[in-house]
Structures are given as C-alpha cells and as structure tokens.
Amino acid sequence: MLVFSFLCFQWSAAQTPDLSRYKQQVQRLSEDVAYFDVEKINNQFYMIIGGGGNVGVFVGDSEVILIDNKYEVLEAVLMDALRTFTDKPIKYMINTHFHHDHSDGNKTYGKQGIPIIAHENAKKRMQATAELYGGILPFLEGFVQDKYPENALPVITYDSKISLHESGEHIELYHFGYGHTDGDSVVYFTEANIMHTGDTFVGYRYPYVDLYNGGSIQGIIQVLENIAAITNDDTIIMPGHGPITSRKEVLQIKTALTELYKKTLEGLQKGLTPKAIAASIPTTVGKAENIKLNYIKSIALEQERAKD
Ligand SMILES: [Zn+2]
Structure with a gap:
C-alpha cells in the first residue's frame, strides 16, 4: 500500500515546521562560497554560476535584469560577480520558480x-511553508522551505504568458503548466535568441520534479516539448543548473x-516492479x-495520484 501523501504540506499555527535542513544548507553555503564563476555569452548576456541555480543577467542600455537570485546569505557574493561586468542598477528580477536555491535572494x-x-x-508557494519532494533526490527528503516575508514576494505575477520590453529586447515569460513545480517560468529573450x-x-540529466508542489513528470515532458517548439537550433539555453547548452540537449532529454x-x-x-522496469531500460x-x-x-x- 502506498503511504505517500501528495497533499500540499501545510503547518498550522500550533506546529513548528522543521527548518533545520534549510538552515544547515544556508550555513554551509555562507561558509563555503566565496565567489561565483561568470560565463559571458556576449556583451549583453551573462550567466552567474555556483551556490544555487544559475543566474541569468541581461545588461540593458542603462539597467540590468536578473533571472533568479540564489540565496539571501550569498547576495554580497552575487553582487561581487555582477559588478565584475556591469555597474548598472538592477531594474527588476524574474523568479523562474519558488525554490529557495533560485529565489531566496x-x-x-x-x-x-x-x-x-x-x-x-x-x-502562492512562497506565501506558505513548503516541504519538498524527496522521492527523486533523496537528499531533499524532509527539506522544508519557510514562507517568505511579505516584502520578498513577487509584485508582478502572470498566468500563462507575459511580455517585457527593455533596450530593444523582447522578454517573453512562458508558463507551460505543471512541470518542475506548478509555478515555473521559462524566460525567452527573442531578439538575442x-x-x-x-x-x-x-542539461542531459533527470530533472528534479517536485511532486509535493505541483510538479509532474508527465507535465515536464510536455514542458520540454513546448521549449523545443518555440526555440531553434541556434537558441542559447541557460539551464536552471549546469553549463550553457542548446536545444539539441533539450530534445535529447525529452526523448x-x-x-x-x-x-x-x-x-x-x-x-512489474519498479526495479524490473528499471532493468528493462x-x-x-x-x-x-x-x-x-x-x-x-x-x-x-x-x-x-491521478486515480484518486
Ligand atoms: Zn527548483
């Protein structure tokens, strides 16, 4: 019998969520991470790598836009990395999803x-305390992410697509449905491709799917299909983690x-048992x-879950 619950974990006022795993991680990062690597794509685009999800940077005419922002405790390190290539102020930030390693900043x-x-x-996910699904990556078992304070929440949200315009660039945010979570955005700079x-x-590895927070494996395959549909062979892909890559790799992992x-x-x-199925693939x-x-x-x- 299945003993997993796919209900969203909610803590009542009387219960204290166990944030020890998160706190340990933040502590370790603050001790270990002294700098980030910066990968330059061209004069306008950079990717800041390490200590959390990849941060994409668009340098506009007078301001910069960041996609994701790693951890609050690493913000000085992130700013040091940013300031190696631009002095321009940050106009706004985009969160690709609610997970701490992308939006704790x-x-x-x-x-x-x-x-x-x-x-x-x-x-919505940031407004509640959330337990992450550990069934794919066991090190996330029991990992609890606390709700965000009011002033750390997004101030602009959208449903399926939003377009932003900056310094001659068109920035399309697409939400392709249930994938890694239920609140994922892919961010496409159409002029620069x-x-x-x-x-x-x-990259070419199993993407983590957070089944406790609206993620879906069936859904993420569809998301990859949608990414492939709107991009082309020349599109430069900044993944959530891992090195810069291309649509070819998106198609490979989708297949x-x-x-x-x-x-x-x-x-x-x-x-068949999962083990027997695994042996056949x-x-x-x-x-x-x-x-x-x-x-x-x-x-x-x-x-x-689908049967319930
Ligand atoms: Zn994530």
Missing part, C-alpha cells in the same frame, strides 16, 4: 524595492524521458541508476 532585493516578477503559483529555462531543464515514461507505464500495466541519462529507479517509482506514484 528575494529576501534581500524585495527589501531594496527591486520589483520581482514570477508566475502566480510561484508567489537566448532562453533561461529555470529547473524545467538542467529519453518520453521513452522512460512510456516503458514505465507499460511495465506497471504488466504488474538502458541507462543513457548520466550514470544515475538510482535516480532512474526513483523516477520510475515517482511515475508510479503520479499514476496512483
């Missing part, structure tokens, strides 16, 4: 009055996940045999 920038833009569900995918795509998903459903239909995605098995188990759980 809101706690710094919101206070400074820098407007934050995100999908409406990302804002550069996209930041957030964690819906992290691998589609195959895994199909074989899992067939296997479940035949009554060659590992082509990284060498993460255990993550493949976790993925299959998570697909099975998603199927159970």
Whole structure:
C-alpha cells in the first residue's frame, strides 16, 4: 500500500515546521562560497554560476535584469560577480520558480524595492511553508522551505504568458503548466535568441520534479516539448543548473524521458516492479541508476495520484 501523501504540506499555527535542513544548507553555503564563476555569452548576456541555480543577467542600455537570485546569505557574493561586468542598477528580477536555491535572494532585493516578477503559483508557494519532494533526490527528503516575508514576494505575477520590453529586447515569460513545480517560468529573450529555462531543464540529466508542489513528470515532458517548439537550433539555453547548452540537449532529454515514461507505464500495466522496469531500460541519462529507479517509482506514484 502506498503511504505517500501528495497533499500540499501545510503547518498550522500550533506546529513548528522543521527548518533545520534549510538552515544547515544556508550555513554551509555562507561558509563555503566565496565567489561565483561568470560565463559571458556576449556583451549583453551573462550567466552567474555556483551556490544555487544559475543566474541569468541581461545588461540593458542603462539597467540590468536578473533571472533568479540564489540565496539571501550569498547576495554580497552575487553582487561581487555582477559588478565584475556591469555597474548598472538592477531594474527588476524574474523568479523562474519558488525554490529557495533560485529565489531566496528575494529576501534581500524585495527589501531594496527591486520589483520581482514570477508566475502566480510561484508567489502562492512562497506565501506558505513548503516541504519538498524527496522521492527523486533523496537528499531533499524532509527539506522544508519557510514562507517568505511579505516584502520578498513577487509584485508582478502572470498566468500563462507575459511580455517585457527593455533596450530593444523582447522578454517573453512562458508558463507551460505543471512541470518542475506548478509555478515555473521559462524566460525567452527573442531578439538575442537566448532562453533561461529555470529547473524545467538542467542539461542531459533527470530533472528534479517536485511532486509535493505541483510538479509532474508527465507535465515536464510536455514542458520540454513546448521549449523545443518555440526555440531553434541556434537558441542559447541557460539551464536552471549546469553549463550553457542548446536545444539539441533539450530534445535529447525529452526523448529519453518520453521513452522512460512510456516503458514505465507499460511495465506497471504488466504488474512489474519498479526495479524490473528499471532493468528493462538502458541507462543513457548520466550514470544515475538510482535516480532512474526513483523516477520510475515517482511515475508510479503520479499514476496512483491521478486515480484518486
Ligand atoms: Zn527548483
């Protein structure tokens, strides 16, 4: 019998959420991370790497726009990295989703009055304490993210698409439905043909799917399909984590996940165990045999949930 609950975790006023895992992580980062690497794409686009999700930077004529902002405790480090290539002020920030490693920095920038833009569900998730799903990445088991203070929340939200215009660039934020979470944005700079995918795509490896917070494995395959549909072979892709890459890799992981998903459903239909299903699928995605098995188990759980 399944003992997992897919209900969104909510803490009543009487209960204290266990934030120890988050606090340990923040402590470790503040001790270990002294600098970030900066990858220059061209004179207008940079990616800041390390200590959380990749931060995409667009340098406009007089101001800069940041996509994601890592952790509050690393903001001085992030600013040091930013100031190696621009002195311009930050006009606004985009959050690709609510996870702490991408938007914890809101706690710094919101206070400074820098407007934050995100999908409406990302804002909703930030307004509540959330437990992350540990079924794909076991190190996230029991990881609790606290709700954000009011002044760290996005001030502009959208439903399916929003367009921003800056220094001759058109910035399209797309929400393609349930994927990594239920509040993901992919951010496409159409003139430059550069996209930041957030964690819906992290290179040729299994993307983490947060089943406790609206994520869906079936959904993320569709999200990858949508990313492939609006980009082309020349699009430069900034993934949520990992090095800068291209649409080719998006298509490769989409194909691998589609195959895994199909074989899992067939296997479940035949009554096979997740282990037997895993054995029938060659590992082509990284060498993460255990993550493949976790993925299959998570697909099975998603199927159970769909029946409820
Ligand atoms: Zn994430």
